Amino acid sequence: MKSSVLFFTFFVLLSINLVGQDYFEDIEGSGFSVLSGKNGTMLSTRLNVGDNSIKLNFYQQYPQKGRKIDPLNVPKNLYDIGWGLSVKGKSEDGIGLLFTSGAFAPGFNGSGYLSLRDIIDTKGQSSWWILLLSGGYTISNLNLYHPDAAFNKQLTDTIFQGYNLGLSWSYLFPVNKSRDNIIVGASAGFNRVNNYGNLSKVVIKDTKTITDTTGTARDVTPSKHNGAIYAKGAYKEYNTLKLRVSMAYIPSFLNNRVAFMVYPSINYSMIFAPVYNTGIGIQFLKEGAPTVSIGGIFVEFNDMTNAQGSTDGFVKRTLTIGLTGSLNLLVSK
Amino acid sequence: MAKIIFTSKVKGEITTVYASANGEPLAPKISSGVYSIDYTGNLPAGTVLQVIYKLVGMNGTDYSIEYKCSADGVQKSDPVNVSPVNGTIKTGDNIIVMLNIKL
Numbered sequence: 001m002k003s004s005v006l007f008f009t010f011f012v013l014l015s016i017n018l019v020g021q022d023y024f025e026d027i028e029g030s031g032f033s034v035l036s037g038k039n040g041t042m043l044s045t046r047l048n049v050g051d052n053s054i055k056l057n058f059y060q061q062y063p064q065k066g067r068k069i070d071p072l073n074v075p076k077n078l079y080d081i082g083w084g085l086s087v088k089g090k091s092e093d094g095i096g097l098l099f100t101s102g103a104f105a106p107g108f109n110g111s112g113y114l115s116l117r118d119i120i121d122t123k124g125q126s127s128w129w130i131l132l133l134s135g136g137y138t139i140s141n142l143n144l145y146h147p148d149a150a151f152n153k154q155l156t157d158t159i160f161q162g163y164n165l166g167l168s169w170s171y172l173f174p175v176n177k178s179r180d181n182i183i184v185g186a187s188a189g190f191n192r193v194n195n196y197g198n199l200s201k202v203v204i205k206d207t208k209t210i211t212d213t214t215g216t217a218r219d220v221t222p223s224k225h226n227g228a229i230y231a232k233g234a235y236k237e238y239n240t241l242k243l244r245v246s247m248a249y250i251p252s253f254l255n256n257r258v259a260f261m262v263y264p265s266i267n268y269s270m271i272f273a274p275v276y277n278t279g280i281g282i283q284f285l286k287e288g289a290p291t292v293s294i295g296g297i298f299v300e301f302n303d304m305t306n307a308q309g310s311t312d313g314f315v316k317r318t319l320t321i322g323l324t325g326s327l328n329l330l331v332s333k
Numbered sequence: 334m335a336k337i338i339f340t341s342k343v344k345g346e347i348t349t350v351y352a353s354a355n356g357e358p359l360a361p362k363i364s365s366g367v368y369s370i371d372y373t374g375n376l377p378a379g380t381v382l383q384v385i386y387k388l389v390g391m392n393g394t395d396y397s398i399e400y401k402c403s404a405d406g407v408q409k410s411d412p413v414n415v416s417p418v419n420g421t422i423k424t425g426d427n428i429i430v431m432l433n434i435k436l
Contacts, residue, residue: 063349063361063363067360067361068358068359068360069351069358070351070353070356070358071351071352071353071358071385071386071387071429072353072385072387072429074351074387078349080349119348119349119389124428125424126348126389126424126428128348128389172391174390174391174392174422174424175392175424176424179392179393179423179424180392181391181392181393250391250392250393252392252393255393256391256392256393256394257393286346287395288345288346288393288394288395288421289345289346289394289395290346290391290392290393290394291346291348291390291391291394292346
């Protein structure tokens, strides 16, 4: 079981200065495209120990300029467009390593997206859907350990370059009678990925043995006393098509401050049988602003049918628990 | 006729807002995350300026409408909905806010 606990001091700051959120993020740093905040500019940060990342996100949404609409006679459809950029730094081995050692496998992801929002008015009741087209590039420096190779070739650094192209759609509707909120969504993403995260990890330390004249031996670690983390096993890079559906329920009996999420998905690739995944999550929302997530916890079961042939048991193989938190920085014009 | 200057700011994580003054639709402007909705015009003294807002957002979204209105430089207000008008979006019964300001 991979589990992580987030202790960032950012959490103490989460109650201040939060603004519209563009995602209810999941363990992989993606999720519902809410985009229901105000038209304008948003800059936010996002911490995610699910994929061990810190993300900076910029989003700009434009209403139709000079839009004058009678509030008692709203048109059936009203469109807003927007665009955004995000950059993400990550540790392939765990974000805690950022604070304990410099010896981790770093990664970087940059992506951009275009959005289209339709606000639908049905007999005075508003709902809205959002369509997102996104594309991104990923580069990571991965540490691989080959125990059967010659000694000087056992440790290698591998540069991984990946990309992704995705289309997602979300539909949000406040429920009139119960005063709950429901979000449903679907997405399709084409990705170049690797299996580094599924490989077993070892800690490599370079030590030196010093023996004195009486025969007493001492092991000395010359540098990197925490060692470096390397992945062991058959490393692969491959293309996947990921299809996902999602649903979130934000009940009024919890003052619309908690979102319950479920998001099953299937990964198709040329080298594995279809990989079935299921995730559930809880997002904690800002008081009086249910579009703003201040943190969440996720439980995911990935590769439930063991398409990747792991020898680990079901729980160890599939279960991932993650936390995410946000600190939105500012809203300008 | 009295010179009317009405200014208002709508705050909160609302998705969008529509507004009108005496039936005339108004275009909201957004700056620093706040919607500004203003109206200027000439209306007969003693009449009522009716400003209507329709708020769109998720259930549970708090909002605040701060407004100022003057008629020939004299401050006016809606005695029922004194600025700031605070509330929470609950679809079905709380998405229309109506100000009636006697000039």
